[in-house]
Amino acid sequence: MALSAAVAQAGDYGLAPFETAPGVYTFWGEQADLLPSNGGNIANAGFIVGAKSVLVIDAGPTRRYAEQMLDAIRATTDRPIIAVVVTHHHQDHSFGIPVFVEHGLDVIMHPGAAAMLVRDGDILLNFVTELVGAAWTDGTTIGAPTHPITEATSIDLGDRDVDVEIFEGGHTPGDLVVYDGATKTLFAGDLVFNGRVPTVPHGDVQTWRGQLVTLDKWDWRRLIPGHGPLVADRTVLDGMSDYLAFLEARVACSYRMGDSPAETLMAEVPDAYTGLFGIDREYQRAVLQLFRKYDETAPPPCP
Numbered sequence: 001m002a003l004s005a006a007v008a009q010a011g012d013y014g015l016a017p018f019e020t021a022p023g024v025y026t027f028w029g030e031q032a033d034l035l036p037s038n039g040g041n042i043a044n045a046g047f048i049v050g051a052k053s054v055l056v057i058d059a060g061p062t063r064r065y066a067e068q069m070l071d072a073i074r075a076t077t078d079r080p081i082i083a084v085v086v087t088h089h090h091q092d093h094s095f096g097i098p099v100f101v102e103h104g105l106d107v108i109m110h111p112g113a114a115a116m117l118v119r120d121g122d123i124l125l126n127f128v129t130e131l132v133g134a135a136w137t138d139g140t141t142i143g144a145p146t147h148p149i150t151e152a153t154s155i156d157l158g159d160r161d162v163d164v165e166i167f168e169g170g171h172t173p174g175d176l177v178v179y180d181g182a183t184k185t186l187f188a189g190d191l192v193f194n195g196r197v198p199t200v201p202h203g204d205v206q207t208w209r210g211q212l213v214t215l216d217k218w219d220w221r222r223l224i225p226g227h228g229p230l231v232a233d234r235t236v237l238d239g240m241s242d243y244l245a246f247l248e249a250r251v252a253c254s255y256r257m258g259d260s261p262a263e264t265l266m267a268e269v270p271d272a273y274t275g276l277f278g279i280d281r282e283y284q285r286a287v288l289q290l291f292r293k294y295d296e297t298a299p300p301p302c303p
């Protein structure tokens with residue numbers, strides 16, 4: 001990760017796949033903001049190699065990233081790539097979609113995520129371009145899935161079945177996770193943030209916490225989160241769930257007491273969460289977002 005940051009020049013992501021488990025590779029994104037120095041490469045992506053074919057997980061933040069990712073995969077294996085599973089609509093996971101379509105590959109995504117891309121894609125693209133610079137985002141356009149899925153599905157890569165499961169309404173309206181039973185590796189997308197503040201504008205905290213319980217019970221040995229380093233310890237999920245519970249309780253109680261968002265933000269964040277990457281900005285953003293949400297639907301009871 002540090003190496004790719006050091007060598008990155010505008011337009012060159014320096015992508016190097018890391019073999020996280022036998023036949024399971026990860027492109028680790030930086031635990032960083034969207035910056036001109038990283039071209040928006042802040043999320044994790046990867047691929048799984050079966051006896052016959054290759055499945056890609058997430059399409060990356062730009063056209064250039066997706067092109068360079070395909071090159072890096074082809075330099076790793078000569079087995080054909082058949083599809084990409086796009087875990088959700090957020091730009092750091094989905095903006096490479098058109099490159100896969102142009103290469104004739106299946107793009108698997110939840111229709112709820114595809115709808116969000118239609119709604120927000122151009123706004124997100126302008127936002128990212130402002131932050132990282134057009135040298136990285138040049139040529140990037142908003143894509144759409146070729147294979148929307150509404151039910152869990154299994155993909156045969158040749159002596160290796162990979163499961164795609166659906167989680168709606170937690171982090172976003174349509175999140176997909178990918179599970180490789182051969183190595184018990186779970187690509188959890190943004191249902192799991194490791195060491196970084198989870199972003200809540202498109203989801204629902206209670207739903208998300210329920211999904212974390214489901215993931216906790218799942219038989220995985222290692223989990224590749226959407227952001228941050230490899231998860232081998234289930235307490236990461238507990239910590240994330242605790243933060244989401246704290247956030248919701250803090251805002252719900254303040255809202256019910258008639259506080260303003262500014263008054264809510266004056267209260268300190270507990271020490272347990274101050275070390276999370278992005279806490280200042282994302283916490284503030286989340287508080288404002290939840291206030292807006294509670295203007296429309298009543299907040300949960302103050303615990």
Ligand SMILES: [Zn+2]
Binds near residue numbers: 171226
């Ligand atoms: Zn996301």
